[in-house]
Amino acid sequence: MTTAERTAPPDALTVPASRAPGCPFDPAPDVTEAARTEPVTRATLWDGSSCWLVTRHQDVRAVLGDPRFSADAHRTGFPFLTAGGREIIGTNPTFLRMDDPEHARLRRMLTADFIVKKVEAMRPEVQRLADDLVDRMTTGRTSADLVTEFALPLPSLVICLLLGVPYEDHAFFQERSRVLLTLRSTPEEVRAAQDELLEYLARLARTKRERPDDAIISRLVARGELDDTQIATMGRLLLVAGHETTANMTALSTLVLLRNPDQLARLRAEPALIKGAVEELLRYLTIVHNGVPRIATEDVVIGGRTIAAGEGVLCMISSANRDAEVFPGGDDLDVARDARRHVAFGFGVHQCLGQPLARVELQIAIETLLRRLPDLRLAVPHEEIPFRGDMAIYGVHSLPIAW
Numbered sequence: 001m002t003t004a005e006r007t008a009p010p011d012a013l014t015v016p017a018s019r020a021p022g023c024p025f026d027p028a029p030d031v032t033e034a035a036r037t038e039p040v041t042r043a044t045l046w047d048g049s050s051c052w053l054v055t056r057h058q059d060v061r062a063v064l065g066d067p068r069f070s071a072d073a074h075r076t077g078f079p080f081l082t083a084g085g086r087e088i089i090g091t092n093p094t095f096l097r098m099d100d101p102e103h104a105r106l107r108r109m110l111t112a113d114f115i116v117k118k119v120e121a122m123r124p125e126v127q128r129l130a131d132d133l134v135d136r137m138t139t140g141r142t143s144a145d146l147v148t149e150f151a152l153p154l155p156s157l158v159i160c161l162l163l164g165v166p167y168e169d170h171a172f173f174q175e176r177s178r179v180l181l182t183l184r185s186t187p188e189e190v191r192a193a194q195d196e197l198l199e200y201l202a203r204l205a206r207t208k209r210e211r212p213d214d215a216i217i218s219r220l221v222a223r224g225e226l227d228d229t230q231i232a233t234m235g236r237l238l239l240v241a242g243h244e245t246t247a248n249m250t251a252l253s254t255l256v257l258l259r260n261p262d263q264l265a266r267l268r269a270e271p272a273l274i275k276g277a278v279e280e281l282l283r284y285l286t287i288v289h290n291g292v293p294r295i296a297t298e299d300v301v302i303g304g305r306t307i308a309a310g311e312g313v314l315c316m317i318s319s320a321n322r323d324a325e326v327f328p329g330g331d332d333l334d335v336a337r338d339a340r341r342h343v344a345f346g347f348g349v350h351q352c353l354g355q356p357l358a359r360v361e362l363q364i365a366i367e368t369l370l371r372r373l374p375d376l377r378l379a380v381p382h383e384e385i386p387f388r389g390d391m392a393i394y395g396v397h398s399l400p401i402a403w
Contacts (some may be wrong), residue, residue, distance in 0.1 A: 024387050025256055025285060026331065027318035031055060035319040040303035043314070051079040051312035052305070053291070057323035057343070059303040060292075060315045064347040069294040069313060071350055073097035079293045079312030081392070082183050084190040094237040096350060103349070106234065109223065110353060113162065113216055119356040122158075126361060129157050130368040138372075143379045143402040150369070151250035151399070152243065155361055159242030162357075163235060164208065164215025165201075173197060177240045181392045183290075194236075201232035201239070238354070245287065246358050248388065248395025250365045253281045255385065255399055256333060257366075258378055263335045268370055277335035278362045283342035284333050286318040287394045292346060317343045373403040 026032065034041050035055035043053045054063055063069050072078070073089040080086035089097050095106035112118065130150075137149040144150075156174065160167040179185050179193035201217070205228045208218040216238070220231045257264040267273055291314030298309045307313060321342050322330040345352035352358070369376060378385075379400035386397040 025252070027286075027316070027322060028289060031289075031316050031319045032322075035316070035323070040305040040307075045079060045312075046082060047080075049077075049079070049312070051293075051314055052302075052307055053314050053316060054302060055316045055319040056303065057320040057326045057341075060317060060320040060343055061347045062302055063294055063313055063315050064292065064343070064350070066300065066348075067100075068296060068298050068300050070099050070297050071097055071103070071294060072099050073293075075295050075297075075310075077310045077312050078295045079314055081290050081293065081314075082185075083187050084180075084182070084185040085392070087187040087190040088180060088194060094233055096237065100349065107353060109220060109225070110216065110234070110238075114354050114356055116356045119360050122357075123360060123364065125161075126154075126158060126364050127368070130154055130364050131372070134368060134372045138403065143400065146254060146399040146401045147247070147251050147396065148398070151254070151365070152247040154250070154365055155246035156243040158357070158361060159239060162216055162242070163238060164213050164217045165204065165235075165239060169200070172200065173239055174243070177244055178391075180240060181244060183390055183392060197236055197239075198229065198232045201235040202228040204235075205231045241352075242354060242357075244393050246361045246365075248287050248393050249282065249285065249358070249362055251396050251399045252285050252287065252394070253278075253362065253366055254369060254376075254401070255378075255396060256281065256285065258376070259382065260333050263333055264370075267335055267366075268374075271367060271370070273335055274363050274367050275359075276338070278359060278366065279339040279342060280333065280335055280337045281362070281366075282344040283321045283327065283330075283337075283339040285394075286321045286342075286344050288344075288392075289318050289394045290314075290392055291316045317346070373401075375403045377402055 031053070034053050039054070039056040040059060041053050041055075042050055044050050054060055073080075073093045080089065095103045098106070133150050133153055137144045152174070153170075156170050157167055159165070160170065165173070176193040176197040179189055180197075185193075205217055205221050208221045212218045212222060217231060217235055220226055220234065226234070257267065267277055294313045294315065296307045296309050296311050296313065300307050321327070321344060324330055326341055327337070327339065345355040345358075379402040385399065388395045388397055
């Protein structure tokens with residue numbers, strides 16, 4: 001395949017809902033081929049525009065760590081992944097799609113809520129929630145859907161607690177989140193879901209103004225620096241990212257361990273490996289398959305290729321995390337591997353703010369499942385599991401398990 005023939009998300013560069021032959025945990029074939037043959041290469045986007053694909057670990061880190069590559073979604077030539085994505089980012093961007101100093105100003109408002117010390121103090125509460133969910137899931141039954149009864153509720157409960165969002169509204173925000181993350185949602189569908197979610201969060205901000213609590217939205221209101229729409233935009237980012245990413249990592253991690261019984265057995269025998277195993281699972285699975293977008297503000301040489309000012313870039317962290325020069329044998333899962341150099345949370349000033357929380361949630365979720373369900377197994381053949389190839393966050397739509 002020539003570089004001119006490559007097509008970027010949501011077609012050839014995302015992992016299809018089903019693919020045979022091939023492993024559903026691997027990066028999409030075009031990404032793997034690009035990493036092998038042309039690690040910095042041209043690609044055509046869904047709307048006919050072009051951008052650069054950057055696929056190697058060192059090059060991805062170089063782009064994401066270089067201030068000459070902008071995250072500002074309003075710059076002409078910014079590589080939107082889908083029409084729906086352009087609707088989300090282009091009309092109401094979060095600080096993820098801004099540059100400093102505005103990015104830093106908004107991010108600093110949340111930093112204290114996600115520092116390691118504060119998140120570690122939440123371990124007992126997260127553990128209690130995890131055990132309660134397993135209790136409810138297993139009472140009087142021997143099978144369940146792990147996604148709906150454990151993987152999705154756990155991070156949803158935690159992020160609702162942090163934000164001050166009533167968990168009883170979870171069906172509302174999970175459905176809107178699904179529309180926002182579906183790659184083939186139309187701009188009209190995205191606009192409606194986004195508006196409904198923003199209206200809900202703005203209304204919640206007004207409620208906190210009258211009846212404050214100690215959660216994030218209430219504290220943002222009390223700062224007096226943001227209006228209700230800005231608070232709602234920040235809340236949308238935290239609410240959507242705070243439950244979708246960890247939920248899908250939990251389900252996929254469980255599935256890939258069940259598919260690698262030797263690795264599962266080692267974790268059961270050596271629970272001290274859990275923390276490191278979470279880093280390896282983050283590296284191996286890399287649930288953001290579609291690339292992290294940037295745009296060059298001046299000419300920059302990356303991987304021997306000149307990326308000109310005004311050209312878009314997609315940093316393919318899925319292939320970067322399989323780079324054999326950094327992770328020998330990276331196409332294999334090894335729960336004892338030192339995977340700390342992975343870029344699953346991004347890199348540079350825009351790397352994931354909530355990564356300490358995600359780590360704690362994943363460590364607790366995996367340890368709890370292995371401890372509480374010693375006979376954990378799939379309840380359906382692997383071929384029947386519906387993968388989320390249609391979503392911006394990869395995972396499974398459901399995961400039937402038995403014990």
